[in-house]
Amino acid sequence: MDxxxxxxxxxxxxxxxxxxxxxxxxxxxxxxxxDAEDKDARMRRNLERLxxxxxxxxxxxxxxxxxVDIFLTGEEIAKACGATFVSARxxxxxxxxxxxxxxxxxxxxxxxxxxxxxxTIGSFAYSEDQAGSDLGAITAAAKEEDGSWLIGGTKDIVVxxxxxxxxxxxxxxxxxxxxxxxxxxxxxxxxxxxxxxGHRVETMGLKGVPIASISLNGCRSSGILGDIPGMxxxxxxxxxxxxxxxxxxxxxxxxxACMEISTAHAKGRKAFGRRIGMFQDxxxxxxxxxxxxxxxxxxxxxxxxxxxxxxxEAEVLAACAKLFASEAATRIVxxxxxxxxxxxYIAGSDMERLYRAAKFGEICEGTSEMLRQSIxxxxxxxxxxx
Amino acid sequence: xxxxxxxEQKLFxxxxxxxxxxxxxxxxxxxDLRGEFSREIWDRxxxxxxFGLPFPEELGGSxxxxxxxxxxxxxxxxxxxxxxxxxxxxxHTYLCAHNIYDFGTDEQKKHYVPKLASGEWIGCMGxxxxxxxxxxxxxxxxxxxxxxxxxxxxxxxxxxxxPVSDVFVxxxxxxxxxxxxxxxxFIIDKGTPGLSTSTPFxxxxxxxxxxxxxxxxxxxxxxxxxxxxxxxxxxxxxxGVEWDRCTLLSPxxxxxxxxxxACARYANERHQFNRPIRSFQAIQHRIxxxxxFIEAARLAIxxxxxxxxxxxxxxxxxxxxxxVYAGDRGFEMASEAVQVFGGYGFMHExxxxxxxxxxxxxxxxxxxxxxxxxxxxxxxxx
Numbered sequence: 184m185d186x187x188x189x190x191x192x193x194x195x196x197x198x199x200x201x202x203x204x205x206x207x208x209x210x211x212x213x214x215x216x217x218d219a220e221d222k223d224a225r226m227r228r229n230l231e232r233l234x235x236x237x238x239x240x241x242x243x244x245x246x247x248x249x250x251v252d253i254f255l256t257g258e259e260i261a262k263a264c265g266a267t268f269v270s271a272r273x274x275x276x277x278x279x280x281x282x283x284x285x286x287x288x289x290x291x292x293x294x295x296x297x298x299x300x301x302x303t304i305g306s307f308a309y310s311e312d313q314a315g316s317d318l319g320a321i322t323a324a325a326k327e328e329d330g331s332w333l334i335g336g337t338k339d340i341v342v343x344x345x346x347x348x349x350x351x352x353x354x355x356x357x358x359x360x361x362x363x364x365x366x367x368x369x370x371x372x373x374x375x376x377x378x379x380x381g382h383r384v385e386t387m388g389l390k391g392v393p394i395a396s397i398s399l400n401g402c403r404s405s406g407i408l409g410d411i412p413g414m415x416x417x418x419x420x421x422x423x424x425x426x427x428x429x430x431x432x433x434x435x436x437x438x439x440a441c442m443e444i445s446t447a448h449a450k451g452r453k454a455f456g457r458r459i460g461m462f463q464d465x466x467x468x469x470x471x472x473x474x475x476x477x478x479x480x481x482x483x484x485x486x487x488x489x490x491x492x493x494x495x496e497a498e499v500l501a502a503c504a505k506l507f508a509s510e511a512a513t514r515i516v517x518x519x520x521x522x523x524x525x526x527x528y529i530a531g532s533d534m535e536r537l538y539r540a541a542k543f544g545e546i547c548e549g550t551s552e553m554l555r556q557s558i559x560x561x562x563x564x565x566x567x568x569x
Numbered sequence: 570x571x572x573x574x575x576x577e578q579k580l581f582x583x584x585x586x587x588x589x590x591x592x593x594x595x596x597x598x599x600x601d602l603r604g605e606f607s608r609e610i611w612d613r614x615x616x617x618x619x620f621g622l623p624f625p626e627e628l629g630g631s632x633x634x635x636x637x638x639x640x641x642x643x644x645x646x647x648x649x650x651x652x653x654x655x656x657x658x659x660x661h662t663y664l665c666a667h668n669i670y671d672f673g674t675d676e677q678k679k680h681y682v683p684k685l686a687s688g689e690w691i692g693c694m695g696x697x698x699x700x701x702x703x704x705x706x707x708x709x710x711x712x713x714x715x716x717x718x719x720x721x722x723x724x725x726x727x728x729x730x731x732p733v734s735d736v737f738v739x740x741x742x743x744x745x746x747x748x749x750x751x752x753x754x755f756i757i758d759k760g761t762p763g764l765s766t767s768t769p770f771x772x773x774x775x776x777x778x779x780x781x782x783x784x785x786x787x788x789x790x791x792x793x794x795x796x797x798x799x800x801x802x803x804x805x806x807x808x809g810v811e812w813d814r815c816t817l818l819s820p821x822x823x824x825x826x827x828x829x830x831a832c833a834r835y836a837n838e839r840h841q842f843n844r845p846i847r848s849f850q851a852i853q854h855r856i857x858x859x860x861x862f863i864e865a866a867r868l869a870i871x872x873x874x875x876x877x878x879x880x881x882x883x884x885x886x887x888x889x890x891x892x893v894y895a896g897d898r899g900f901e902m903a904s905e906a907v908q909v910f911g912g913y914g915f916m917h918e919x920x921x922x923x924x925x926x927x928x929x930x931x932x933x934x935x936x937x938x939x940x941x942x943x944x945x946x947x948x949x950x951x
Contacts, residue, residue: 470941481872552850556857
């Protein structure tokens, strides 16, 4: 048993932090408030910068994904700018990760190098207006015609849609086979006929993330991911389970950013002749912030390590990590807002931006409620009558 | 990075779990109801070699590392052994015997450790006083040097195992003007004139550990029984933090595992409205929260243990996180377990009731949650 990061992992973390401090953090405020066109241009630039410097390829190897490295770098990006993390992750993890894990050698060769260097931006379109946790309820469907698949349907909240060059889309290939065998992930290139991007979706927080709906009208797919139809739901489940590590990274990153600015504020601001952090009402909140960030990080690393080593517990540990870290983040920003008080409530302040951003973790890619159901099922089944 | 335990440790945990379940846990319900220390439980733990785990073989122990010690505490509580009996073990092995092992002279070690390791003697440690808990350095117990002896006067309180102890490690100040630099530890044998204990307290939980005051009235202790040297008491009192923050907390983790098993089993068996209550989301969510707590607490506790095993310096932040999380959240989770059982959970026959009462101690004993938050916040404010 050894909880320490290796020297290489520590260096990776430090280098990523330094890069983000220089290149990403300074623009975190502007990308939240500027107009939509500017937002998209800035995000594209951020992803190019990360890609050029090699950061989007971290965690990718020929054999698969290193979730520990993905967490370590992800936390630092999220700490600098949550929106940039969400956008970069949609491309480098959700889209490129799906290709890495499930793609054919040809598909990997064609798409991955450009996704890794940031010259192609990827997107992963799976949920729909009426289908989130219950993916069997999606309506997008593909038909095979002359050896290629034509997709029809609408995806309503697609991260990166306004700036993406490549989409991976969940749709039925055979509705009669049911969700476990009738869904597939389809590769769709931006230039494909019948693909259109809809209105930009404005969000409560993480406003720099480019989000829009996409419509597919007989849209020609460049193929089924992995070339075997019917694997879609299983692929999404596997990817989303690993994806819990990323949302934990987002939450811990936001929580840590909040802890740092709150601590600085508590040191600098005086009331009644004392630095406010010396009052227990403030200091104990800082302590709780530390504890929850620290434990959230440990849980995510534990789960990431489980994935890396093929531990059977990996999926439930990842669910626990996401649940813990995301709920910790919303509590942390709430405490942070109390510490900043009026100064945190001012639009455009870092505190206010983090406050809005934190909520995302509890609702995306499996709400806390859905996670609790799946975590409890495994425990309850241990004692189910056979 | 490696979060796994060895195959040997895994087997050890299973063996301890089975022993606890079959040989010890069946005695706990009645002992808890009586609210008394159980020498029978003690002897069964002793005969399994539990008390000597961390000591070297030549002193009657088995040379276990901290991770292994934590696994034992976790496994016994998971098996249904009550928090009081495990607290009695913790106070005995980690607070008394281990301090003698760490700071004692060769003679002291040879004299005390083997009999403590075997469980033949029971040990305790006296630090807290009626007027000094978290602020331990302000203790009023004094030790005045007189020839080759010290004369001790004062009262210690909340001393786990005191009423049944053979060996007392007690802290007193040789010069209160020097504050914590005057604090000195003494080893006192049962029967020493001037040493007495009060009637055991009636406690909310951990009832199978016996707790009382230790009263020192002109109690004369030979200088040979100073532990670690005059003025070194404060260092001794602080030294065990790595041990406290993992071995003493591991039963909390085990109790949560016991509760999770109990609740998951009950939720399958119990039917209301023609459905097993496991089908209700409010029950499911409690089960999930228990699982999350267990995973987080496990990481916090074993991180402290494995760091010490690997010779790393204590990280005071990590130690405090371990304590505050296992204490505060552990109590909340024990309360949720009672809720799953409804009215039955309120009854003594159901061990979730006992675990609920026992679990409150983790947020109080050995440094309250408030003190943990103070430590963390002061470091953050530096």
